[in-house]
Amino acid sequence: MTENYDNLNDLQIDVLKEIGNIGAGNAATTLSMMLSKKVAMSVPQVKIIGIQEIANILGGPENQVVGILFTLSKDIEGMMMFILKQEFAHLAVNQLMGRELESFSDFEEMDLSALKEIGNIMAGSYVNAISSLTNFEIGISVPGIAIDMAGAILSVPAIQFGKIGEKVLFIEEEFIGGDGENVNSYLILIPEIDSLHKILKILGVEL
Amino acid sequence: MSKTIIIGISDLNIAYPPDVLVTYALGSCVGICLYDSKTKVAGLAHVMLPLSTEVKDKSNLAKFADTATLELIKRMEKAGAEKGRLVAKLAGGAQMFALQEGNEAFNIGKRNVIAAKQVLKNLNIRIIAEDTGLNYGRTVELSPETGTLKVKAIAHGIKEI
Numbered sequence: 001m002t003e004n005y006d007n008l009n010d011l012q013i014d015v016l017k018e019i020g021n022i023g024a025g026n027a028a029t030t031l032s033m034m035l036s037k038k039v040a041m042s043v044p045q046v047k048i049i050g051i052q053e054i055a056n057i058l059g060g061p062e063n064q065v066v067g068i069l070f071t072l073s074k075d076i077e078g079m080m081m082f083i084l085k086q087e088f089a090h091l092a093v094n095q096l097m098g099r100e101l102e103s104f105s106d107f108e109e110m111d112l113s114a115l116k117e118i119g120n121i122m123a124g125s126y127v128n129a130i131s132s133l134t135n136f137e138i139g140i141s142v143p144g145i146a147i148d149m150a151g152a153i154l155s156v157p158a159i160q161f162g163k164i165g166e167k168v169l170f171i172e173e174e175f176i177g178g179d180g181e182n183v184n185s186y187l188i189l190i191p192e193i194d195s196l197h198k199i200l201k202i203l204g205v206e207l
Numbered sequence: 208m209s210k211t212i213i214i215g216i217s218d219l220n221i222a223y224p225p226d227v228l229v230t231y232a233l234g235s236c237v238g239i240c241l242y243d244s245k246t247k248v249a250g251l252a253h254v255m256l257p258l259s260t261e262v263k264d265k266s267n268l269a270k271f272a273d274t275a276t277l278e279l280i281k282r283m284e285k286a287g288a289e290k291g292r293l294v295a296k297l298a299g300g301a302q303m304f305a306l307q308e309g310n311e312a313f314n315i316g317k318r319n320v321i322a323a324k325q326v327l328k329n330l331n332i333r334i335i336a337e338d339t340g341l342n343y344g345r346t347v348e349l350s351p352e353t354g355t356l357k358v359k360a361i362a363h364g365i366k367e368i
Contacts, residue, residue: 052215061231062346064361069304105362144304148361151216151232152344155255156303158216159235159315162255162270 008048012205017046019133019199020171020187023126027185028175030121035095042174048167051158054150057172058083058186061151064104068119069144069156072127075136076199078191080126081157082119083150088175088183092118104147116143126187134202157188217270219252221282224352233299233345235316237272237323240296240347241279241332242354243288249351250279256315257322272322276330295327296356296368297337298347305342316340336368 008016021044028041055061066089068082084092086104093107094100096114120143127138146153161168171187191199200206209225216236222228228251230238241250252275256262259271268274280290300320320339327334338345338358348357359365 055232067303146303146342148234148303149232149344149346152234152301153303155216155232155234155236155344156315159255162217 012200013046013048015200015203015205016048016169019126019129020044020046020169020189022133023129023187024171024173026125026129027122027173030125031118031175034118034121035092037095040176042176044171044173047170047172049170050167051154054168054170054186054188055154058085058150058154061149061154063150064147065150065153066104066115067146067148067153067156068116068123069146070119070123071141072191072195073139073141075134076130076138076191076195078189078195079157079160080123080140080190081153081188082122083153083186083188084115084118085184088185089115091183107147112145112147116145119143119145122185122187126189130199134199136198136202154188157190161190214251214253216253217255217267219250219269219275219279219282221248221250221279221286222349222351223247223249223286224350226351228349228351229347231346233347234301234303235299235319237297237299237316237319237339238345238347239272239276239279239323239327240298240349240356241276241283241293242296242349242351243283243292244294244354245289245292246287247351248283248286248288249349249354250283251347251349252276252279254319254323257318272319273326276323276326280330290330290332293332294354295332295334296349297323297334297339298345298356298358298368300339301344302340302342303344338366338368 024044066084070080072078093111169189214230230253239252254272254275259265259274268278300316302316346359356368
């Protein structure tokens with residue numbers, strides 16, 4: 001029996017990757033609508049990796065990033081966290097709020113709300129992907145947001161998952177805007193271990 | 208030449224002058240610093256969870272406040288420090304996200320600080336300074352030369368405790 005992500009086999013990882021792919025596709029579509037510009041996306045990279053490695057991908061543990069956190073409930077319990085680097089956050093806020101922001105210290109309450117809304121839509125995209133594949137009903141909380149050191153933000157999912165393992169499911173997506181600018185979003189998905197079992201079982205890859 | 212010894216998440220180490228101990232971006236995790244001013248042996252642990260008794264897999268001693276503190280003391284004693292002389296400083300244990308659901312996972316920072324204090328109290332180690340709680344990340348640097356703990360936060364500058 002799979003105790004945690006560290007022991008998943010290739011087939012099980014492929015199934016989780018597929019959920020990531022479908023979710024990313026949904027997310028690109030909704031993001032295009034929201035930013036009212038065409039947003040293409042690269043094939044998302046889905047990895048099962050340690051928190052420290054994620055901190056490095058995000059530019060080091062002290063790099064300032066945006067974390068948007070949701071809790072999942074009903075059939076699937078756990079957490080979902082979006083992480084956006086500065087470029088993504090600026091692009092999104094500039095586009096949505098129609099103003100040029102240079103740094104995080106310029107962000108106001110309205111800008112944070114805009115980011116939360118993007119988080120909502122992106123989280124919804126992934127949750128819908130899981131729901132449509134599994135027929136599970138998944139509840140999603142209102143978002144919590146933090147702008148701080150990547151390592152500090154990552155401590156929250158790390159701790160949540162730390163009780164059962166060292167690694168988490170990490171989805172990295174590259175969005176390519178119409179003007180050719182690239183921005184990456186990062187998603188960490190942490191179902192409770194029972195919920196992970198349920199997902200894998202219903203998709204036919206439980207061992 | 209002074210070396211910077213970096214402590215990862217769920218990690219610990221000790222150092223003597225002129226080296227320094229650093230751990231980056233403590234969020235809800237807690238940094239437990241121990242120091243013996245006579246021998247100038249310092250130890251730092253970046254712990255993620257309160258007590259090892261609460262979970263099944265406790266193989267990583269540095270993950271929990273209780274086992275990390277004991278391991279730190281063991282290594283410091285081996286390096287010449289004396290338990291009776293140790294003092295402690297704490298940093299971290301923030302609540303990074305304000306979600307209103309009373310989910311225990313979001314209060315873990317506070318629980319980590321409480322656990323660390325209880326563990327130190329049980330070992331009769333005095334806490335002489337702390338910079339804990341609130342809602343932001345902290346990088347800390349512990350100097351074995353002076354026992355000073357430098358705490359750095361993005362919007363709150365650098366302070367020494």
